[in-house]
Amino acid sequence: MFLFDLDGTLLDSNGVWIDVDRTFLARRNMEYSKAYYEGVAHTIFPLAAVFTKDFCQLEESCEEIMAEWMDLAKDAYAHVQLKPHVKDYLDQCKANGESMAIVTAAIPIHCQTALDHLGIAHYFDRITYAQELGLDKKKPDIWLLAAKDAGVSPADCTVFDDSFAACHGAKSAGMTTIGVYDEMFKSDTEKLRASCDRFILGFGELL
Structure with missing residues (x-):
């Protein structure tokens, strides 16, 4: 997952x-x-x-x-863009039969606006909204809940996140973590490299 x-x-x-x-x-x-x-x-x-x-x-x-x-x-979320190669990677995952979901701290209405605007909602089986649950991604609880809702073991989950704290929370839940570079938070790059199972500058590396 x-x-x-x-x-x-x-x-x-x-x-x-x-x-x-x-x-x-x-x-x-x-x-x-x-x-x-x-x-x-x-x-x-x-x-x-x-x-x-x-x-x-x-x-x-x-x-x-x-x-x-x-x-x-x-x-703003009616105009945001995907990061480079994201759609290519989602297409690859779908073709390989991977189950995919979103776990986000984003405002639900912003998330839905962006998914509709970009036409990518169909890739995901479910969306877990941290705000609706009152849970912080920095702790393992939300990750364990996302796995439980999907009917999978945390050990069978791979998390993609640009946040060091969120990756730490997912790691604490027993999940594999892939840190994703973002220019706005480049100061966290070395922490992501050191703590995650893998670090990528962009999704093109995974194609």
Whole structure:
């Protein structure tokens, strides 16, 4: 079973959230920093909002923070593109009879918009939304649940993700991990190389 992350792995979409974060902070006369990035990157919206409220010492509620993020992102997912060779690799996996699913921290409506826009929903048997479950991909729970829902052993799952923390969570669940390079988070490259079973710069390497 192949389990794919969405943002930064299949989709070239991490830039959307960098822009959202920079604009959000600039409105409050704050600069985007590594400390902020480490607090909000690769996590679900509600947890990112809790961190942001505390980190920025904001009076707004977490719900108001998330609403502003959604407004800033607008219809970006109707225009995002696949990363190079993703469709070729999905075609190859389908031809080989591989079962595929998505495990994502993306907002469900954004995920569905992107899958419809790009025409790739049919490749995947199921989608596990971390936000709907209230689970963080940094821990093994969501990965174990995804395997259970698919009726497979964690040992028979291979995870593709651009996040070091998510790959660590999947590894803790007993899964094989393939770290995927993303330019927006290139500072994590060496950690991905060291911790994952394999690291790729792009899906062309797997064709």
